[in-house]
Amino acid sequence: MVDDRKLDVLRAIVEDYVATEEPVGSKALVERHGLGVSPATVRNDMAALEDEGYIHQPHTSAGRVPTDKGYRLFVDKLATLKPMSAAERRAIATLLDGAVDLDDVVQKSVRLLSQLTRQVAIVQYPTLSRSTVRHIELVSLTPTRVMVILILSTGRVEQRLVELDAAVVDTDLAELRVAVNQASAGVQIAAAAAALGDLPDAVRPEQVDSARAIVGVLTEAMSDHRNDERVAVGGTANLARYGDFDTAVRPLLEALEEHVVLLKLLGESGTDALTVRIGHEGPYSELAATSVVATGYGPQEFHLGSLGVVGPTRMDYPGSMAAVRAVARYVSRILDEGNQ
Amino acid sequence: MVDDRKLDVLRAIVEDYVATEEPVGSKALVERHGLGVSPATVRNDMAALEDEGYIHQPHTSAGRVPTDKGYRLFVDKLATLKPMSAAERRAIATLLDGAVDLDDVVQKSVRLLSQLTRQVAIVQYPTLSRSTVRHIELVSLTPTRVMVILILSTGRVEQRLVELDAAVVDTDLAELRVAVNQASAGVQIAAAAAALGDLPDAVRPEQVDSARAIVGVLTEAMSDHRNDERVAVGGTANLARYGDFDTAVRPLLEALEEHVVLLKLLGESGTDALTVRIGHEGPYSELAATSVVATGYGPQEFHLGSLGVVGPTRMDYPGSMAAVRAVARYVSRILDEGNQ
DNA sequence: GCTGGCACTCGTTTGCTCGGAGTGCCAACT
DNA sequence: AGTTGGCACTCCGAGCAAACGAGTGCCAGC
Numbered sequence: 001m002v003d004d005r006k007l008d009v010l011r012a013i014v015e016d017y018v019a020t021e022e023p024v025g026s027k028a029l030v031e032r033h034g035l036g037v038s039p040a041t042v043r044n045d046m047a048a049l050e051d052e053g054y055i056h057q058p059h060t061s062a063g064r065v066p067t068d069k070g071y072r073l074f075v076d077k078l079a080t081l082k083p084m085s086a087a088e089r090r091a092i093a094t095l096l097d098g099a100v101d102l103d104d105v106v107q108k109s110v111r112l113l114s115q116l117t118r119q120v121a122i123v124q125y126p127t128l129s130r131s132t133v134r135h136i137e138l139v140s141l142t143p144t145r146v147m148v149i150l151i152l153s154t155g156r157v158e159q160r161l162v163e164l165d166a167a168v169v170d171t172d173l174a175e176l177r178v179a180v181n182q183a184s185a186g187v188q189i190a191a192a193a194a195a196l197g198d199l200p201d202a203v204r205p206e207q208v209d210s211a212r213a214i215v216g217v218l219t220e221a222m223s224d225h226r227n228d229e230r231v232a233v234g235g236t237a238n239l240a241r242y243g244d245f246d247t248a249v250r251p252l253l254e255a256l257e258e259h260v261v262l263l264k265l266l267g268e269s270g271t272d273a274l275t276v277r278i279g280h281e282g283p284y285s286e287l288a289a290t291s292v293v294a295t296g297y298g299p300q301e302f303h304l305g306s307l308g309v310v311g312p313t314r315m316d317y318p319g320s321m322a323a324v325r326a327v328a329r330y331v332s333r334i335l336d337e338g339n340q
Numbered sequence: 341m342v343d344d345r346k347l348d349v350l351r352a353i354v355e356d357y358v359a360t361e362e363p364v365g366s367k368a369l370v371e372r373h374g375l376g377v378s379p380a381t382v383r384n385d386m387a388a389l390e391d392e393g394y395i396h397q398p399h400t401s402a403g404r405v406p407t408d409k410g411y412r413l414f415v416d417k418l419a420t421l422k423p424m425s426a427a428e429r430r431a432i433a434t435l436l437d438g439a440v441d442l443d444d445v446v447q448k449s450v451r452l453l454s455q456l457t458r459q460v461a462i463v464q465y466p467t468l469s470r471s472t473v474r475h476i477e478l479v480s481l482t483p484t485r486v487m488v489i490l491i492l493s494t495g496r497v498e499q500r501l502v503e504l505d506a507a508v509v510d511t512d513l514a515e516l517r518v519a520v521n522q523a524s525a526g527v528q529i530a531a532a533a534a535a536l537g538d539l540p541d542a543v544r545p546e547q548v549d550s551a552r553a554i555v556g557v558l559t560e561a562m563s564d565h566r567n568d569e570r571v572a573v574g575g576t577a578n579l580a581r582y583g584d585f586d587t588a589v590r591p592l593l594e595a596l597e598e599h600v601v602l603l604k605l606l607g608e609s610g611t612d613a614l615t616v617r618i619g620h621e622g623p624y625s626e627l628a629a630t631s632v633v634a635t636g637y638g639p640q641e642f643h644l645g646s647l648g649v650v651g652p653t654r655m656d657y658p659g660s661m662a663a664v665r666a667v668a669r670y671v672s673r674i675l676d677e678g679n680q
Numbered sequence: 681g682c683t684g685g686c687a688c689t690c691g692t693t694t695g696c697t698c699g700g701a702g703t704g705c706c707a708a709c710t
Numbered sequence: 711a712g713t714t715g716g717c718a719c720t721c722c723g724a725g726c727a728a729a730c731g732a733g734t735g736c737c738a739g740c
Binding site: 377378379380381384398399400401402 | 712713714715716719720721722
């Protein structure tokens with residue numbers, strides 16, 4: 001039985017608790033929000049809410065605190081995304097429009113997100129695996145040394161140095177350049193790696209060795225998932241505002257060091273929807289006191305990576321959700337533009 | 341008047357305090373270190389050390405704690421660098437030898453340094469300004485779109501996209517490629533930027549416009565000191581072991597967000613010497629409770645950047661100094677190798 | 681079904697005592 | 711002159727009890 005007023009009470013409890021960080025009692029609730037009923041009535045509702053597991057009493061004579069289940073209901077049913085102010089929108093737009101390359105976009109997004117939400121922000125670098133090859137460049141540094149440069153559609157550039165057993169002349173290198181580009185330009189990276197694998201069989205005999213070496217590092221670079229695991233973190237200083245150090249801050253600090261953990265937190269689910277994971281719902285029991293608000297980004301439903309914020313379960317969900325969504329949209333747009 | 345035994349006492353106080361985090365009294369001192377004198381004698385020495393400002397008493401009936409001045413004396417006169425264990429040396433060597441590119445070297449160094457010292461580690465990316473141009477590549481993506489790739493001696497790769505007003509044919513682009521490389525390959529970046537500036541005057545008239553555009557982004561990329569300000573930070577979780585949150589952890593967390601501050605902490609002095617900055621000696625009064633152990637790195641006295649660790653003034657100086665120096669040496673070696 | 685009243689609970693704050701670690705000083709010893 | 715044992719003194723912090731008060735649950739009345 002969850003009638004409207006009880007939902008109002010729950011919303012009020014969440015909002016007050018988020019604001020004050022202290023268990024909220026019936027009297028304060030009625031005063032701060034114009035509930036139009038007496039404290040006693042609210043107390044009855046609170047007792048019911050507690051029975052149903054939405055709120056919890058730290059000890060007998062204390063106010064109530066939302067449970068994870070309570071936050072969940074709040075997020076699902078009660079929260080309306082706080083619209084970004086015009087100033088905030090402008091800040092996002094001007095900052096991100098000024099980014100010069102991929103690294104810059106990621107760095108600026110992290111900074112932005114942490115400042116908007118006053119929380120720890122996490123931005124995953126666009127995954128290699130979903131992007132396409134834009135261009136491959138072969139640069140001969142010395143006769144036996146070739147620098148291989150792989151330019152991807154997301155703007156990511158990978159370079160590798162290859163030592164060849166025999167010298168290769170520039171015209172041969174030019175031929176190879178054309179060949180590798182024909183095989184892979186515009187193709188998704190996994191397919192490109194496969195196509196390149198067959199390439200050494202198709203070139204002139206005297207080029208086979210160098211082709212093999214070059215294709216080797218290329219496919220290696222393409223299947224190198226190191227970048228899939230790269231994330232940028234920012235706003236750690238916001239942890240300082242957390243109340244409880246040992247249960248909240250320390251485990252989170254440790255998690256932030258482990259990028260694999262962070263990726264799991266962001267949820268590589270591949271979906272672009274805005275997701276909220278509250279406390280124990282997450283995969284790590286040490287992080288039972290923290291929530292994650294995350295979403296995927298990428299042009300038009302094309303998932304390139306995820307970004308989000310991590311904070312205490314007691315956090316401003318509407319604000320965080322709005323900020324995460326807004327930043328994700330801008331990042332998607334920017335990446336799309338650079339890609340035309 | 342600083343005789344030998346008083347120095348011994350100071351050393352013992354520093355070592356004990358670093359180990360226990362608690363003010364150390366005369367009795368415990370005599371017991372733990374074989375000083376060969378009675379507590380009363382030590383007390384006299386301690387009184388003298390306190391008069392001279394090397395140690396300090398939190399309150400009348402407490403033990404002594406080293407002052408910044410005391411740590412300074414300890415570092416200058418009393419500390420001998422803890423030699424790295426064979427296992428540690430091996431760990432450094434194998435980890436860094438496995439690095440595939442510049443980013444990787446920096447990331448791994450940070451991780452290494454923070455693990456070795458159990459402290460917050462900071463590694464500055466090699467500055468652009470001191471490096472030389474290894475190669476410039478021009479890739480035509482569409483007839484009016486050229487990707488400019490700048491490869492530096494440190495392994496750093498910068499890319500920029502240029503929109504041209506008029507289409508440029510591949511042969512012209514090849515000519516330009518040769519021209520820009522002739523002007524700048526092997527040249528220090530500042531000089532290269534200057535040399536490139538004169539280039540548009542020297543090309544064929546129909547190329548002037550595209551040359552100007554390309555040279556424009558190149559010089560911009562070369563004089564872009566954004567990378568001079570890039571630093572990697574790791575081991576933040578080690579902050580969790582700090583005692584006092586508000587005076588020690590919070591300001592440091594805030595400082596870690598501000599890369600400019602970090603660079604100042606590392607000290608861009610340009611010297612490659614191992615420097616230790618203790619508490620108030622640093623430029624920020626908020627960081628009076630933290631010390632910095634840093635050094636420059638780069639092949640043979642050629643300063644490319646700095647790296648170091650930040651921790652509480654009460655830290656293991658000998659260990660940190662040894663680790664910082666060892667990592668700096670390895671990083672220098674790696675960068676030198678990649679440069680041949 | 682809402683409300684005011686009331687007894688009750690229990691964590692927090694405050695004030696207090698008391699033990700002990702550590703000191704400074706002094707007189708005696710080497 | 712430097713070192714030592716002895717001793718009175720200081721003061722922090724642990725431990726405990728009492729007072730406080732915010733908040734509750736329940737009940738009778740509207």
